Structures are given as C-alpha cells and as structure tokens.
Amino acid sequence: MVSSPNIPDIVIGRLPIYLRALTQMSQQGQTFTSSHELGQRLGISSAQIRKDLSLFGDFGKQGTGYQISHLLTQLKQILQVNHEWPMIIVGAGDLGRALAHYRGFVSRGFRVVGVFDNDPAKIGMGNGDWQVYGMDQMVSFIHKRRVKIAMLAVPAETAQEVSDRLVDAGIRAILSYAPITLVVPSGVHVQYIDPVMHLQRMTYYLKSDER
Amino acid sequence: MVSSPNIPDIVIGRLPIYLRALTQMSQQGQTFTSSHELGQRLGISSAQIRKDLSLFGDFGKQGTGYQISHLLTQLKQILQVNHEWPMIIVGAGDLGRALAHYRGFVSRGFRVVGVFDNDPAKIGMGNGDWQVYGMDQMVSFIHKRRVKIAMLAVPAETAQEVSDRLVDAGIRAILSYAPITLVVPSGVHVQYIDPVMHLQRMTYYLKSDER
Numbered sequence: 001m002v003s004s005p006n007i008p009d010i011v012i013g014r015l016p017i018y019l020r021a022l023t024q025m026s027q028q029g030q031t032f033t034s035s036h037e038l039g040q041r042l043g044i045s046s047a048q049i050r051k052d053l054s055l056f057g058d059f060g061k062q063g064t065g066y067q068i069s070h071l072l073t074q075l076k077q078i079l080q081v082n083h084e085w086p087m088i089i090v091g092a093g094d095l096g097r098a099l100a101h102y103r104g105f106v107s108r109g110f111r112v113v114g115v116f117d118n119d120p121a122k123i124g125m126g127n128g129d130w131q132v133y134g135m136d137q138m139v140s141f142i143h144k145r146r147v148k149i150a151m152l153a154v155p156a157e158t159a160q161e162v163s164d165r166l167v168d169a170g171i172r173a174i175l176s177y178a179p180i181t182l183v184v185p186s187g188v189h190v191q192y193i194d195p196v197m198h199l200q201r202m203t204y205y206l207k208s209d210e211r
Numbered sequence: 212m213v214s215s216p217n218i219p220d221i222v223i224g225r226l227p228i229y230l231r232a233l234t235q236m237s238q239q240g241q242t243f244t245s246s247h248e249l250g251q252r253l254g255i256s257s258a259q260i261r262k263d264l265s266l267f268g269d270f271g272k273q274g275t276g277y278q279i280s281h282l283l284t285q286l287k288q289i290l291q292v293n294h295e296w297p298m299i300i301v302g303a304g305d306l307g308r309a310l311a312h313y314r315g316f317v318s319r320g321f322r323v324v325g326v327f328d329n330d331p332a333k334i335g336m337g338n339g340d341w342q343v344y345g346m347d348q349m350v351s352f353i354h355k356r357r358v359k360i361a362m363l364a365v366p367a368e369t370a371q372e373v374s375d376r377l378v379d380a381g382i383r384a385i386l387s388y389a390p391i392t393l394v395v396p397s398g399v400h401v402q403y404i405d406p407v408m409h410l411q412r413m414t415y416y417l418k419s420d421e422r
Contacts, residue, residue: 009412012415013412015411015412016405016408016412017408019411020390020392020407024391041392042392078415079412079414079415080414080417081411094305094313097309098305098306098308098309099406101305102305102406105406109407109410109411110407110410148417149414151406172417173410173414173416173417175406175409175410179231180235181232181252181254189413191410191412192409193404193409194227195310195313195316195362195386195404196315196319197228197231198386198402199320199321199384199386199402200290200292200319200320201220201227201402202360202384202386202402203290203291203292203296203360204223204226204291205223206291206359206360206384206400
C-alpha cells in the first residue's frame with residue numbers, strides 16, 4: 001500500500017462502494033474481477049475505477065484483472081475497517097432502535113456498544129452487545145470504552161448540543177440523521193443521512209405528468 | 212425559471228442541500244441571505260453556489276443577495292416538491308417502521324401512504340396516513356394511488372426481486388436501504404442509503420492510534 005497523503009475525498013467516498021461490491025462478488029464465490037465488470041455493476045467508468053485504485057498501489061494485472069481477496073484486504077486496510085470500531089448511538093427512538101438492531105454493521109467493521117437516551121422508559125433495553133443508558137452516562141462511557149464514532153438519531157433541535165458534548169468527550173466521527181448541518185471543530189468528521197435529500201434529488205427527474 | 216435540459220446530476224444533488232439550509236434560515240425568521248453565508252454554513256464555496264443557482268435563472272441581486280422566500284419557491288419548483296408525492300415503503304421491519312413514523316417527510320414534499328410486508332403479524336398496523344398491507348396488494352395499490360416513489364427496507368436477498376416488481380407496477384424512483392446495487396431499466400431512478408458506507412468514508416481519516 002502506497003502512502004497516500006492527498007487523495008481527494010471524492011475518491012475516498014468511492015472506496016466503500018468498491019468494497020461492498022467486491023464483498024458481494026466474493027460471497028458469490030467469485031475470485032477475480034476486472035475494472036470493466038466492477039464498472040458495469042456500479043455504473044462507474046472502468047477508467048475511473050482503475051485511476052482511483054492506482055492511487056493506492058498496483059492491485060491489478062493486465063489480462064487477469066484484480067484478485068478479489070487481495071483487493072478486499074487492501075481496501076479494508078486503507079479504510080481502516082480491518083479491525084472493529086466500537087460505536088455508540090444517541091437517541092433510542094424508532095430510528096435509533098432500528099439502527100441498534102441493524103445486523104449489517106459487524107461484518108463491515110463496526111459494532112454498536114451503547115445507546116443513549118433521556119427517556120427512563122427506554123433505559124435498560126438492549127441485547128447482548130448494547131443497552132440503553134441515560135445521557136448522563138454518555139461521556140464516561142465514551143472515555144471508558146474509547147469510542148471514537150457516534151451515530152446521531154436525535155431531533156434537529158437538540159442535535160447541535162449533543163454533537164458538542166460528543167466532540168468534547170472525544171468522538172471524532174459523527175454520522176448524523178438529524179436534518180441540520182452541524183458545526184464541529186476541524187479534525188472531527190461528519191456525514192449526514194437525510195432520506196428527503198435523496199428523494200428530492202430523484203423527483204427532479206420525474207416527469208410532471210407522473211405526479 | 213430557465214428551461215434546463217442538461218444540468219449535471221452533481222448540481223441537482225446540491226439543490227436539496229440549499230433547500231434544506233434556506234428552509235432552516237426562513238424558519239429562524241431570516242429573509243435574505245448571500246452565497247457567502249450559505250457557503251459558510253454548508254462548507255461549499257460561494258462561487259460554486261452562485262454558479263449552481265445561475266444555471267436555473269437569475270435569483271440574486273448584487274449587494275442584497277438572495278431573497279430567501281423567492282429562492283425557496285423556485286428551488287421547490289425545480290425539484291418538483293412544490294406538491295406532495297405519495298410514497299410507499301416496502302418492508303415493515305425495524306427500519307421500515309422507523310421510516311413510516313418519521314415526521315420529516317410531509318413538510319418537504321412526501322407522504323407515506325402505504326407500507327407492505329409479508330408478515331401477517333404486521334399487516335393492519337398503521338396510523339392515519341398509512342397502514343401495513345400484504346405484499347400481494349402492492350401492485351394494485353401502486354396503480355390505484357398512482358404512486359411513483361418507493362422506499363425499500365427489505366433484506367439484501369430479496370431487494371432485487373422486490374425492485375423488479377415495483378418497477379413493473381410503475382414505480383419510477385426507489386430509495387433503497389438494502390446494501391446491494393439494484394439493476395433497473397433506464398428511466399427509473401435509484402438512490403441508496405447505506406450507513407456503513409458513510410462510516411467507512413470517515414474511518415479512513417481517523418488516526419490509527421484512535422482506534
């Protein structure tokens with residue numbers, strides 16, 4: 001793996017897409033693939049895929065393409081998901097609980113280890129991996145378990161305040177489901193999931209007579 | 212509004228971000244903004260914002276900036292969310308139910324009108340807007356209610372098959388939470404939400420000693 005100080009973020013954003021597709025191919029018993037096949041599957045040009053991957057090293061061979069298991073290992077190392085990250089969820093409402101029960105995290109580098117909420121009726125709920133704790137226990141939990149990643153499933157009105165507390169406690173990556181733009185210090189990473197944004201991006205293309 | 216046949220999709224993808232920020236400003240009582248202020252808030256350059264918006268018309272005035280209410284009206288019209296789109300959810304598991312209960316759709320152009328699942332224990336659940344129906348009722352429901360948009364909250368294994376049925380029934384936009392790439396005919400739009408992809412994009416940047 002080549003050291004890679006200045007890779008554009010847009011390229012980094014495509015690596016998880018490649019990782020997911022390659023994982024799927026591997027699970028289906030496939031051992032080799034090509035930039036052409038990957039591109040077809042993902043709707044990305046094969047030239048773009050070759051260019052992206054070449055920024056990190058020489059993974060493919062002219063003629064035989066990419067060995068999937070090797071590329072998987074490399075991509076996981078680059079994205080640092082070759083080990084498991086403990087992760088907390090703030091907010092144990094419908095969404096927070098759905099996320100806590102989601103079974104797709106563990107095989108891909110993440111494990112929910114705690115959920116935090118102010119509602120006494122929810123405190124104590126949980127499974128073998130996590131349980132719901134009160135918000136007053138959040139900071140000490142983050143320290144003790146050395147958690148660096150949080151998912152934010154709280155209402156828009158409290159999201160910034162909770163984000164501030166998470167950052168103060170040592171959280172360095174926040175995946176926010178609250179529909180507001182958070183202000184965080186540099187060095188803290190934020191990604192947003194807002195289903196309405198994806199929907200609005202598609203309605204642009206729908207014919208008006210289809211409404 | 213200028214007719215706009217060939218706007219790059221990446222620009223379309225930024226319009227919902229502008230719409231969301233402007234809505235928030237408006238709710239806070241603000242009446243004017245500038246590309247500079249918007250850019251600061253969103254981490255997008257003011258030049259980019261001016262360029263994006265100029266593709267659709269001349270919305271700002273040198274010196275006074277953008278009138279928020281006017282720009283909101285225009286953006287909603289461009290994205291076709293000045294009217295409400297009926298929407299169905301397939302899958303009434305934890306995630307599907309969390310989505311069905313989400314209160315952030317209606318004010319932004321969408322309303323969940325039906326949820327579909329094969330589990331008899333879930334059929335009949337609902338609220339005033341929607342209830343859970345069996346999968347065998349999906350196609351006729353889509354026709355009757357003239358639904359064009361579906362959210363997919365089913366396991367990866369069944370996502371493609373459900374997607375095929377949705378498209379056959381007339382769905383033209385799918386927001387999929389299943390972690391696989393769907394194959395759809397041209398003219399059908401798909402967007403994906405996969406929290407792990409967002410997480411993996413951030414772990415790239417976390418220092419190894421922070422793991």
